[in-house]
Amino acid sequence: MNNIYLPHLAEIKQIIEESPDTRTFRLAFRDRDTADRFTFNAGQFAEYSAFGDGESTFCIASSPTNREFIECSFKVYGKVTQSLQRLNTGDTIGIRGPYGNWFPLKELKGRNLLFIAGGIGMAPVRCVIENVLDWRDDYGSLTIIYGARSVNDIIYKDKVKEWKSRSDVKTVITVDPGGETSSWDGEVGFVPAVVEKTKPSSENTSVIMCGPPVMIKFTMPVLEKIGFSGSDIYTTLENRMKCGLGKCGRCNIGNVYVCKDGPVFTYEQIRNLPQEF
Amino acid sequence: MTEEKLILKEDLLRICDDVIKKGDTLLAPGKSEYVIVKDVSEIKLDPEALPTKISFKSYVFPKSEPVLYYKRSKNDVTLIDADVNGRKIVVLGAKPCDTGSIDIMKDLFNWDYRDEFFNLRAKHFIMIGMMCKTHDEYCFCTSVGCSPVSENGSDLFLIPLSDKEFALRIVTEKGREFIEPYFRFLCDADTKRTEEVLSAAKNPETAFDPDEVHEWLGRNFESPKWDGIGEVCLSCAQCAFACPVCHCFDIVDEDYSYSEGRRMKNWDGCQFGHFTLHASGHNPRDIQSKRYRQRINHKFRYYVDKFGKILCTGCGRCSRGCPVSIDIKEIVSNCKD
Numbered sequence: 001m002n003n004i005y006l007p008h009l010a011e012i013k014q015i016i017e018e019s020p021d022t023r024t025f026r027l028a029f030r031d032r033d034t035a036d037r038f039t040f041n042a043g044q045f046a047e048y049s050a051f052g053d054g055e056s057t058f059c060i061a062s063s064p065t066n067r068e069f070i071e072c073s074f075k076v077y078g079k080v081t082q083s084l085q086r087l088n089t090g091d092t093i094g095i096r097g098p099y100g101n102w103f104p105l106k107e108l109k110g111r112n113l114l115f116i117a118g119g120i121g122m123a124p125v126r127c128v129i130e131n132v133l134d135w136r137d138d139y140g141s142l143t144i145i146y147g148a149r150s151v152n153d154i155i156y157k158d159k160v161k162e163w164k165s166r167s168d169v170k171t172v173i174t175v176d177p178g179g180e181t182s183s184w185d186g187e188v189g190f191v192p193a194v195v196e197k198t199k200p201s202s203e204n205t206s207v208i209m210c211g212p213p214v215m216i217k218f219t220m221p222v223l224e225k226i227g228f229s230g231s232d233i234y235t236t237l238e239n240r241m242k243c244g245l246g247k248c249g250r251c252n253i254g255n256v257y258v259c260k261d262g263p264v265f266t267y268e269q270i271r272n273l274p275q276e277f
Numbered sequence: 278m279t280e281e282k283l284i285l286k287e288d289l290l291r292i293c294d295d296v297i298k299k300g301d302t303l304l305a306p307g308k309s310e311y312v313i314v315k316d317v318s319e320i321k322l323d324p325e326a327l328p329t330k331i332s333f334k335s336y337v338f339p340k341s342e343p344v345l346y347y348k349r350s351k352n353d354v355t356l357i358d359a360d361v362n363g364r365k366i367v368v369l370g371a372k373p374c375d376t377g378s379i380d381i382m383k384d385l386f387n388w389d390y391r392d393e394f395f396n397l398r399a400k401h402f403i404m405i406g407m408m409c410k411t412h413d414e415y416c417f418c419t420s421v422g423c424s425p426v427s428e429n430g431s432d433l434f435l436i437p438l439s440d441k442e443f444a445l446r447i448v449t450e451k452g453r454e455f456i457e458p459y460f461r462f463l464c465d466a467d468t469k470r471t472e473e474v475l476s477a478a479k480n481p482e483t484a485f486d487p488d489e490v491h492e493w494l495g496r497n498f499e500s501p502k503w504d505g506i507g508e509v510c511l512s513c514a515q516c517a518f519a520c521p522v523c524h525c526f527d528i529v530d531e532d533y534s535y536s537e538g539r540r541m542k543n544w545d546g547c548q549f550g551h552f553t554l555h556a557s558g559h560n561p562r563d564i565q566s567k568r569y570r571q572r573i574n575h576k577f578r579y580y581v582d583k584f585g586k587i588l589c590t591g592c593g594r595c596s597r598g599c600p601v602s603i604d605i606k607e608i609v610s611n612c613k614d
Contacts (some may be wrong), residue, residue: 002391003359007357020333051347061278077557081556092352092354238555242526242527246390249547250553274562
């Protein structure tokens with residue numbers, strides 16, 4: 001019997017402490033066949049098991065172009081993430097997926113891309129950035145605007161450093177007022193204000209934006225003022241999920257199932273959904 | 278074309294006895310739920326009984342079932358696939374408001390990803406439906422495309438002609454295969470008599486037009502009507518558990534020792550506040566009115582949009598069992614300007 005609820009097993013190869021409450025697992029499938037067969041697109045998510053405490057939904061944070069390992073990043077919040085946090089290198093977790101739709105990176109070839117990320121929303125955005133950097137010649141200018149609560153809360157510090165050092169990527173990092181340190185050389189301010197200050201051009205540009213709802217709410221009007229239309233702005237919706245397969249019935253917004261029709265939506269699509277998310 | 282035969286009740290019970298003797302499961306409506314019949318003397322076959330408190334849903338979609346077993350040892354985890362016992366289940370005398378329920382849920386359990394736990398069980402069902410000769414103030418099958426004489430979902434369909442005889446209609450190939458070994462019990466039908474009985478069916482009055490409801494729901498996601506219901510509802514989800522087609526579920530791990538446990542798929546309900554609660558504390562359906570709106574929309578709008586079917590059979594169980602007398606028929610009838 002083909003059991004759709006049966007996860008693949010993966011070993012935690014490395015644990016990266018990203019910030020006081022966020023960590024990244026570098027994972028390798030226990031089974032060679034699964035490792036070879038497991039392919040995904042940027043933006044897709046998976047269900048990660050901490051056996052004994054259940055499953056939790058996160059995006060795949062590493063790039064699909066990376067065939068060596070996959071990574072997921074999570075903030076310790078609920079029962080399952082607390083359980084995952086207790087695991088060590090060498091321990092086994094379960095992975096079901098990949099599920100859901102993805103950012104249309106192939107269709108966006110030839111365009112300039114503006115990445116806007118806030119907090120743990122950097123995880124799905126990082127996946128896209130790395131993917132795009134591996135296909136660098138296919139895209140125009142790249143701009144990254146990333147906001148964290150404080151310097152300490154910045155995740156993927158090595159990646160951020162790498163992006164900043166590249167001449168073909170414009171990288172702007174900001175921390176919330178009060179979150180800066182004396183040696184901080186980046187921006188201080190909330191993401192919407194920093195976007196306004198950076199004034200990215202909307203010409204032939206698509207936006208990939210993930211972050212807390214409050215960030216998205218206040219960044220949208222700024223982007224519209226600059227000249228972006230709702231169909232050029234891609235974001236992800238997160239809802240509580242159990243199955244990830246369009247069956248368990250809790251992630252829907254109207255007749256849209258976030259696990260199947262999402263998690264990636266354009267802002268135009270979101271505007272037409274019932275306001276229940 | 279459906280073939281019709283005549284069968285005496287005593288012969289029908291002989292067939293049932295044979296089903297039990299073969300070791301297959303025979304389900305029939307009991308006092309408050311469908312029960313596994315051990316002895317044919319328990320079978321009532323009463324067309325004038327109201328629907329049981331809960332349907333046979335748990336036999337195709339169990340209240341709680343393991344989907345896998347896990348064993349932890351030091352760093353490693355071993356998974357053992359859960360098995361489904363796909364035994365034949367013969368349902369005798371199911372109401373027309375129940376017979377179609379499996380077909381309605383089948384679409385959900387099979388779009389894109391196929392839930393074989395459901396499928397393997399559904400595949401082994403033999404549905405012997407029976408004409409319904411009663412209704413109460415909660416019944417509204419005729420408003421959702423069903424009726425007391427609907428053969429929808431039945432493999433075989435019984436029409437009670439008297440206390441002792443039934444017309445037996447062979448509706449599907451599966452039904453024919455089941456009844457073929459018992460053809461010696463079947464006599465020629467008196468179709469005229471059957472038609473007379475069918476036309477005397479007591480249809481519950483049509484309460485609403487589902488197309489109009491669908492259209493109204495599309496325009497009234499925000500409506501003060503939802504607030505009113507939200508204030509009455511206790512969020513106990515009795516309605517979801519009693520419903521023959523509500524199918525939402527939870528997936529939870531259950532440890533039964535330090536190193537072993539199982540992952541369970543359990544019935545859940547959209548009326549529970551925690552159903553959509555995020556770990557962060559955010560809840561898209563944070564108040565009862567939103568949850569009730571979801572329930573009605575899911576049944577009469579979203580499911581129709583997705584699968585072309587109404588997620589309701591009109592059995593009235595949710596209303597009959599509601600501790601605060603919320604009547605879905607009344608609410609849906611009021612889904613109009």
